[in-house]
Amino acid sequence: MILITGGAGFIGSHTCVALAACSEPFLILDHFGNSRRSVLERMGRITGMVPPCIEGDIRDAGLLRRIFAQYPITEVIHFAALKSVGESVREALRYYDNNIAGTVTLLQAMRAANVRSMVFSSSATVYGDPASLPIREDFPLSATNPYGQTKLMMEQVLADTSASEPGQWRIARLRYFNPVGAHESGLIGEDPQDVPNNLMPYVAQVAAGQRPCLSVFGNDYPTPDGTGTRDYIHVMDLAAGHVAALRYLRQNMGLLTVNLGTGRPVSVLEMVRSFEKASGRPVPYAVVARRPGDVAQCWADPGLAERLLGWKAELDVDRMCADAWRWQNGMARSLLEESALAAH
Ligand SMILES: NC(=O)c1ccc[n+]([C@@H]2O[C@H](COP(=O)([O-])OP(=O)(O)OC[C@H]3O[C@@H](n4cnc5c(N)ncnc54)[C@H](O)[C@@H]3O)[C@@H](O)[C@H]2O)c1
Ligand SMILES: O=c1ccn([C@@H]2O[C@H](COP(=O)(O)OP(=O)(O)O[C@H]3O[C@H](CO)[C@@H](O)[C@H](O)[C@H]3O)[C@@H](O)[C@H]2O)c(=O)[nH]1
Numbered sequence: 001m002i003l004i005t006g007g008a009g010f011i012g013s014h015t016c017v018a019l020a021a022c023s024e025p026f027l028i029l030d031h032f033g034n035s036r037r038s039v040l041e042r043m044g045r046i047t048g049m050v051p052p053c054i055e056g057d058i059r060d061a062g063l064l065r066r067i068f069a070q071y072p073i074t075e076v077i078h079f080a081a082l083k084s085v086g087e088s089v090r091e092a093l094r095y096y097d098n099n100i101a102g103t104v105t106l107l108q109a110m111r112a113a114n115v116r117s118m119v120f121s122s123s124a125t126v127y128g129d130p131a132s133l134p135i136r137e138d139f140p141l142s143a144t145n146p147y148g149q150t151k152l153m154m155e156q157v158l159a160d161t162s163a164s165e166p167g168q169w170r171i172a173r174l175r176y177f178n179p180v181g182a183h184e185s186g187l188i189g190e191d192p193q194d195v196p197n198n199l200m201p202y203v204a205q206v207a208a209g210q211r212p213c214l215s216v217f218g219n220d221y222p223t224p225d226g227t228g229t230r231d232y233i234h235v236m237d238l239a240a241g242h243v244a245a246l247r248y249l250r251q252n253m254g255l256l257t258v259n260l261g262t263g264r265p266v267s268v269l270e271m272v273r274s275f276e277k278a279s280g281r282p283v284p285y286a287v288v289a290r291r292p293g294d295v296a297q298c299w300a301d302p303g304l305a306e307r308l309l310g311w312k313a314e315l316d317v318d319r320m321c322a323d324a325w326r327w328q329n330g331m332a333r334s335l336l337e338e339s340a341l342a343a344h
Contacts, residue, residue, distance in 0.1 A: 001072050002026040002246070005058050005106065006079030007051070008035035010190045011121065011179055011235060013043055015077065017188070018239035020047035024246075027071055028053035030080065034193060036335065042187040058102040061109060068113035075117040075249070076110060077242060078103065081150070084197060085125075085293070088147035099150035100157070107161055117170040119245045120158055123151050124177045124231070124261070124298055133265075134301040137175070137257050144293055155257075162255040170249040177231035177261030177300050179238050181320035182327035189327030190235075191335065199271060200232070200320070204328035207279040210336070214283060216268050218290035223297055227268035231261040231299035234315035234323070244311035261300025262313040271317065278321035279329070 002019065006012045007028030013035075019026050020043075028040075028051055037055075044050035056063045058080050067073070081099045082088065088095040103120075110116065127135050128142030143149040155173050162169040180200040182189030196202040205211045219226035241260040248256060266274075272283045306312045 001074060003067065003071070003073045003076045004028050004079065005076065006030055006081065006121075007077075008032060008037075008039050008053065009079055010035075011176070011238060012077075012079040013039050013188045014183055014235045015079070015239040015242045016051055017043055017046050017183060018236065018243055020049070020051070022243060024243070026051065027067070027073070029056055029058065029067065031055060031057045034082075036191065038335070039188060039191075042331070045187055046183060046185050058106050059098070061105050064106060064109035065112070068109055068115065073113070073115055075119070075246060076106070076115065077119045077246070078106060079121050081121065083147060085145050085147045086197065088150070089145055092146040095146050095150055100153055103154050103157060107157070116165070116168050117249050118158070119172045119174060119242055119249070120154065122155055122173045122175045122257075123148070124175055124259070124300065126152050126155060126175060127298070129295045130298065133297055134263055134299050135259065136301045137259055137304055159255055167253055169255070170253055172245040172249055172256040172258070174241060174245060175257070175259045175300075176238060177233050177259065177298070179235050180232045181234040181236065181315070181323045183236060184323055184326070186323075186326035186330045189324065189332060191332060199230075199268060200275075200324055203272060203275045203283055204324050204332075206283050206285075207275055207281040207325065208328050208333060209281075210333075212284065214272065214285040215288045216272075216285050217288060217294060219287045220290075221296040223267055225267050225269050228294055229265035229267045229297045229299065231264065232266050232271070232317060232320055233260060233262050233313050234320045237262075237313040237315050241305065241309070241311050244305075244309040248309050256308065258305040258308065259300040259302055260305060260311075260313075261302050263300055263302045265297060265299040266317050271321075274317050275321045275325070278318060279325045
């Protein structure tokens with residue numbers, strides 16, 4: 001059985017659906033700090049069974065001990081983390097505590113229970129401002145904010161843990177590029193609890209009429225249309241990458257580090273046009289100043305993942321927008337209305 005920390009979140013919920021589709025048993029551990037309990041029932045509508053879930057915190061060593069004692073856990077996929085760059089600058093200690101202390105507590109509990117296999121959510125943020133493109137796994141690493149720093153530090157913790165007991169650990173550090181989109185059912189998707197920081201959920205809310213206008217952060221970058229480019233990857237492709245990593249670890253001992261991206265850069269304006277096409281709605285935008293800390297361009301060389309895992313992203317940006325729109329215009333809208341009613 002696979003323990004999925006943060007399995008109720010955006011990427012975790014989609015990965016659970018992918019695991020259920022290949023009959024892999026799993027157990028979710030999530031404290032619902034950045035997700036809704038109702039996601040479990042919606043996942044159940046997709047898979048035919050509400051997934052088993054324990055509500056709790058990865059920093060709770062006693063709870064982890066009980067989980068490892070009670071369930072036949074053999075592997076862990078570790079999504080649980082705080083992920084907002086801006087918030088991490090203002091609340092640095094909360095980020096270090098949740099992300100670093102949480103991961104160390106989890107690894108200690110795993111070791112005590114003799115479970116030494118983990119798939120870990122890292123991020124392209126560990127490459128900082130890349131000197132050249134596309135980005136390969138052996139490029140220099142750096143961090144420009146506490147969130148990125150926690151990812152770098154956790155990567156180091158995992159490398160040192162693996163080295164401390166040679167031949168015993170199986171660890172995959174998956175560096176995601178920009179996960180977007182939603183499950184094709186429209187029942188689960190990215191569900192920001194606040195004003196979205198990221199491009200795709202913001203564009204989706206503008207298309208849905210929930211926000212008047214997108215601010216495009218700069219059109220004077222050295223890119224074909226002047227706006228920033230990113231490697232957007234469909235969340236179901238990303239989910240499939242986790243299944244592939246899990247299978248790789250079952251056959252291979254040691255530490256694996258791979259990019260999960262498409263290898264194709266997409267600009268802000270290309271994304272806007274694709275979303276307009278998918279939704280049939282206009283996405284009004286205004287160009288404003290660059291966002292501090294943004295890099296101009298970022299995209300992956302995904303070749304290593306293809307060679308080692310036999311995995312490759314399949315879904316294009318039009319499909320990402322179509323699925324995100326189905327989610328936004330249906331379930332996400334009603335969840336937002338429910339929250340607004342509950343707040344009154
Ligand atoms: N979404 C992205 O753009 C992106 C990009 C690169 C890497 N990542 C990483 O992928 C992982 C998943 O991201 P996501 O987008 O699904 O985020 P998310 O916030 O939707 O999901 C994270 C889940 O973990 C839970 N959680 C957080 N801290 C916890 C704790 N201490 N104990 C128990 N549960 C806890 C939250 O309630 C949430 O359900 C994170 O590690 C994130 O840093 C995300
Ligand atoms: O309202 C918006 C939001 C974003 N953008 C632009 O859209 C692109 C993508 O931005 P965003 O979706 O915020 O992604 P990133 O800036 O690539 O940041 C994400 O990807 C990084 C690398 O993985 C992680 O470090 C961050 O946590 C994660 O938010 C960038 O050019 C932004 O300037 C806008 O123009 N307007």
